[in-house]
Amino acid sequence: MTPLFPALAARADRPALQFGGHTLTYAELADDAGALALRIAGARRIAVWATPTLATAVGVVAGLLAGVPVVPVNPKSGERELAHIVADSAPERVLVEAGVELPPGLAAPERVDIVTRATRSGSLPERGRERERGTDGVPTGSATTGGGPAPLPPEPCPEAPALIVYTSGTTGPPKGAVLPRRALTASLDALEDAWQWTADDVLVHALPLFHVHGLILGVLGPLRRGGSVRHLGRFDTAGVTRELSSGATMFFGVPTMYHRLAEALADDPALVKALAGARLLVSGSAALPVHDHRRITTATGRAVVERYGMTETLMNTSVRADGEPRAGTVGVPLRGVELRLVEESGDSIEAYDGETVGEIQVRGPNLFTAYLNRPDATEAAFTDGWFRTGDMAVRDPDGYVRIVGRKATDLIKSGGYKIGAGEIENVLLEHPGVREAAVTGEPDADLGERIVAWIVPRDAGAPPSAEELADHVAGQLAAHKRPRVVRYLDALPRNDMGKIMKRSLGV
Known part of the structure; x- marks a missing residue:
């Protein structure tokens, strides 16, 4: 079976992950994540305390290698939300960067500290250094190779659950969307086609790692392609300028980030040059205001590409890298994705007139399989095999989709x-x-x-x-x-x- 991360399986000797001053090659990531995968193999589910760190990326990759469903947990979760996620997903273990304190809500699962070779040499926090050490000098409870390369586990089947990502909970307690491996590969490979994404691309971003945009697109996407990701830890225009000026080819951001970039352009020629030199600028998670689109394009000559996705469907549409970068649209359906607009009556809207508003419904291999422990919500989310997104849109005559808002609020x-x-x-x-x-x-x-x-x-x-x-x-x-x-x-x-x-x- 084809591996989820071919460059990892081949232990390629090129950069895979960079967080701050810490970098892992594919070979090093295979060793660290492979060793951790052996430790957690057989667990029913694991949680990952998803701080924006190298350890989080290693922990998630380890879970995927082991075939154990991974629940990324937002470190900013409130006490009530965290208690719900832990009770609902019931993880047997929680993976966390060595030295990081966990809240009481994660006291029940067994703690497994993540210590990578990039952070092992004298860079652990004091608490991590002082932990009880085993005979090999490695902190007890930590996952390391302890010697030569650990063999990677066999690839799980495409329908096996890969991630359980919790929704924002705007209409009640957050629901855990179960994402199978085939949804990850379908979306990431469709974006390879739409964005002409290759192993030569170097992605820079500063997105959180507990959701689809920052984790699946921003970390697993480059690893799937065999390229590399440079995570800034925290967004700032100086970091974007530095990385895009030193080899990075792509930037992923949300509208708030692009707004700050647009505001800074008038007084920052280095930023203008950096953005102008990028191969691809992608915005998502919310609509990028047309005003900011225009300011960035006017200053840099580079258009921002928008795409549309959600937790349950991963990616549905995008403006293509070789297509018209039309501000205010999210492009056309990705390869393998079927999309239709539906009236309140349930009738499909056939008109591509740029005016008739309908709810977006999608189907394809990119969809989740179920809401964890919520068969009622899963059944209600579908109609005749189509997922009801709750997003409202119109379609232009050439098929471009323009989202006008959420059915419930917009x-x-x-x-x-x-x-x-x-x-x-x-x-x-x-x-x-x-x-x-x-x-x-x-x-x-x-x-x-x-x-x-x-x-x-x-x-x-x-x-x-x-x-x-x-x-x-x-x-x-x-x-x-x-x-x-x-x-x-x-x-x-x-x-x-x-x-x-x-x-x-x-x-």
Whole structure:
């Protein structure tokens, strides 16, 4: 059976992972992850305390090699959320970087410290150095080779669970989406095709490692291709400039990161040059405002590519590297992915007119198999084999998909019209007095719902008036899409991925 990571199986002598000053080649990663895989083999499930570190990447790869389902855990999880994830997934062991304290909620599973050869030589935290040592001088409970290369376990079957990734829990307790190995390979190989992704690519990013974007695309993607990833640990424009100026070819980020890059371009010629020299700039996890698209392209000549995916489906669509980089769209369905838009009645929308809004439904080898312990939720998520994403979109005549928002929070029914919040937000962000914007709907006795704009002004002392913003929108879009209410904030509530948490705005 073809290995998930061919370069790892071949123990290639080239860089695989770089986190800060620590680097592992494929051969070294095979040794470290292979030894850890032997230690955890046979476990029902393992959790990985997913700090943005080399240890996390090694722990996840070890779980995949061992064929043990991996549950990445957000280190910023609250006590209640963590208790739910641990109780629901019931991991037998928790893998964690040596020296890192775990919260009480992870006291029950057996702790396994991850010590890589890149961090072993005098760089462990004090707590890691002082742990009881075995006869070989390695901390007890740590996973290392202890000698020569450990043989890699045989490749599990394609339907075997690889990862259990928990959703954000916006409509209740987080659900664990069980992702099989074939979903990982299908999505990553489809992106190889769409992005012309090769072993020569060097990816730089600073995304968290407990979700699809940062972990599966940002770490497992380069390893699948045989390339390398340089993780910044923490996002800053200087780190992006440094890595893209020293051999990195790709950057993955979320809209918040690209907004900061766009803001810095006017005063940072080195950043302009670095972005201009990148082969591919990819944004995901939320819509990148058209305003920021244009600022980056104008300054660098380089367009940002958007893609669309979610925990349950991995990647569904993308603007292709060899396609038209159209701002405001997420491109076309990836190889192997079927996508349709559906009316509320359940009827499929056949019109590619750029106007008719419907719910995105998808099917293909990229889909998850089930929500862990939730057969009811799994059944409700599908209709005739199609996964109901809850995302609303239109399709342009050439098949490009433009997402207008979530069905629950971004589809506003006002005066008999179905209105997507996203297009109004893009127009508001083009107003010179607006720094951030979000659009929601709220009940209205006459209209059904009225459009509400939540605005962070550039100048808090002189914000644009509600009338000015309404006229600005009406001048760019149809008059019925203008905001009827404007509310001003110091900042919009966002999650770890930079997504605006609209439920915190009262919707």
